[in-house]
Structures are given as C-alpha cells and as structure tokens.
Ligand code: SAM
C-alpha cells in the first residue's frame with residue numbers, strides 16, 4: 001500500500017532474534033544487551049501470520065535479520081513457511097555468515113532467494129577486533145558454501161569506519177572481481193553504539209577504489225530491495241554498491257517497514273513510533289484488526305530521518321535501541 005506521501009511500501013525487514021554470536025563494536029556493547037525472554041519473541045507461526053496479513057497490504061518481499069538470524073533454531077523452516085505464504089515473492093537473509101556453512105543447504109532447499117553477508121575487513125586480526133571475537137575463516141567458509149548455489153544471490157555488506165586503511169576497502173571490493181558477488185559499502189548510521197563511530201561516505205570509498213581499479217561504469221536498473229547505487233569496475237564480475245543513508249538521504253523512495261523480534265512494527269529506523277503487534281496477536285485480535293493497525297503504521301510512516309542533524313535529538317523521540325535490538 002502507499003503511505004501518506006505516496007511511497008509504495010512493499011518490503012518488510014523482520015528481526016527473528018535480538019541475540020548474536022558476535023559483538024560488532026558499532027552495533028552492540030561489549031557486554032551485550034539485556035536479552036528479550038524467549039516467550040516475548042514472536043513464534044514462527046506469529047511471524048507467518050503477520051506476513052500473510054502484510055501481503056494483503058502489498059508486502060511482497062521479506063528480509064530476515066536480527067541480531068544474528070542463524071542463531072535462532074530452525075530458521076530454514078521459517079524461510080519455507082514464508083515462501084509458501086500467498087503474495088510473498090521473495091525471502092532473503094542478512095547474516096554475519098559465521099554459521100552459514102552448516103545451514104546454507106537447508107536454507108536454499110526451503111527457497112531462500114538471496115543472502116547478504118556482513119563483513120567489514122578481510123584482515124583476520126582486525127575482524128576479530130571489530131566483531132570482538134569473530135573468526136574470519138568461518139565467514140569465508142560460509143561465503144564459499146553459498147557460492148555453490150547459482151540460484152542464491154550473494155552480497156557482501158561492509159560498514160566503513162574512519163581510520164581504516166584504504167587497502168581494507170580495496171581487498172573487500174576484490175571479492176567481486178572474479179566471483180558473482182556484489183560488495184556494498186553502507187554508511188554508518190547514528191543508531192545505538194553507531195553514534196560513537198565516524199563512518200566514511202560512499203564518495204570517499206569510490207575515490208579510493210578508482211585509484212586502484214580505474215573509473216567504474218554506473219549500472220542502471222533496479223537491483224535488490226533498496227537504495228544502493230551500483231557501479232562496475234573494469235574486469236569485475238560482480239558490482240560494487242553504495243548505500244548512503246546519511247549523505248544521500250533516500251527517504252522519498254523508502255519502501256520498507258520493520259518488525260522487531262518482539263513483534264513491534266516500526267515504520268522508520270530512526271523513530272520509536274509504530275505498533276505493538278504481539279499484543280494484538282496474543283489477545284485474540286482478528287486478522288482485520290491487525291491489518292487495520294498495520295495499515296495505520298504504514299500510512300503514518302515519517303517523511304524522513306534526521307540522521308544528519310543531531311541537534312534535534314533533544315527535541316524529538318528518537319530510537320534509543322542498538323541496531324541488533326531493532327533488527328538492522
Ligand atoms: N547479524 C546480521 C548481520 O550482521 O548481517 C544481521 C543484523 S545486523 C544489525 C544488519 C546490518 O546492520 C549489518 O550489516 C551491520 O553491519 C549493520 N549495522 C549495524 N549497526 C549499524 C550502524 N550503526 N550503521 C549502519 N549499519 C549498521
């Protein structure tokens with residue numbers, strides 16, 4: 001359905017857990033965040049019901065996220081359940097990749113369309129520091145095992161941080177040279193722990209990459225669910241993408257809503273406003289009632305975020321949670 005600004009909302013990001021096996025420095029505090037109790041997290045049947053109702057409102061594509069979605073038991077079953085939901089055309093996943101190797105086969109057999117792997121460096125020592133304990137080889141193993149399935153589109157997501165050497169981004173981009181992988185650079189957003197870090201914008205990364213690879217050709221067309229701008233460097237099989245939510249605000253084209261693992265429907269990453277769908281689900285609400293609340297949240301979606309103007313943080317009710325709690 002369209003919101004009050006005429007934007008077509010067709011994409012829902014669903015967090016299946018607030019838990020994670022890593023502690024990325026810009027996403028989660030070292031000690032973690034207080035875990036939501038299991039009974040407060042939506043069941044797979046509840047998620048399926050929300051998707052079915054959402055599909056009647058025009059939601060066609062689902063991204064599963066977290067926390068780390070692969071730490072939740074039997075995630076492939078949810079992929080299968082959502083795939084079989086009328087109106088849902090695409091189910092995708094974003095993961096840190098550390099558990100992908102052991103689960104990719106089942107995920108693909110249940111119909112997963114695409115996977116995004118988050119990795120911010122190809123240097124094992126630096127990776128261990130950024131993730132506070134992660135083993136980079138697990139991620140590479142996950143990546144290689146995903147490449148075995150030609151039907152599974154693979155993207156790598158990096159959130160660049162100031163003071164990382166240019167070589168970090170060059171090595172990440174090289175993952176797209178001989179493989180059909182798109183490597184995307186996502187601007188750091190001032191959400192939760194991310195407020196303590198300075199990101200690097202897409203233009204700066206592009207300049208670093210052109211110095212090594214020459215001028216890239218801009219790719220035209222719609223790729224994926226979001227606002228990434230893609231280019232292709234000479235001789236590269238995969239594309240390089242830039243998602244610049246802060247410096248190139250794309251709110252006027254935003255097509256997404258978010259469901260937290262606790263069943264809170266959010267219309268915009270930056271604002272707390274939304275609706276508690278879990279309460280409705282667990283107090284016997286009819287489908288029509290849930291649909292009405294979902295359509296109100298969509299209709300009232302805020303016009304835009306104010307990431308670039310921190311001065312108004314004091315004045316408005318912004319989201320205080322970390323990305324892992326919201327579902328990035
Ligand atoms: N654990 C999974 C993963 O890492 O892909 C899924 C959840 S994670 C919150 C989803 C994405 O959000 C990751 O690519 C992560 O790098 C990104 N992210 C976390 N905090 C961020 C921030 N402050 N700004 C921009 N991206 C952020």
Ligand code: SF4
Pocket residue numbers: 020021022023024027028066067068096118323324
């Ligand atoms: Fe976990 Fe993903 Fe956040 Fe890293 S970015 S701490 S892997 S949820």
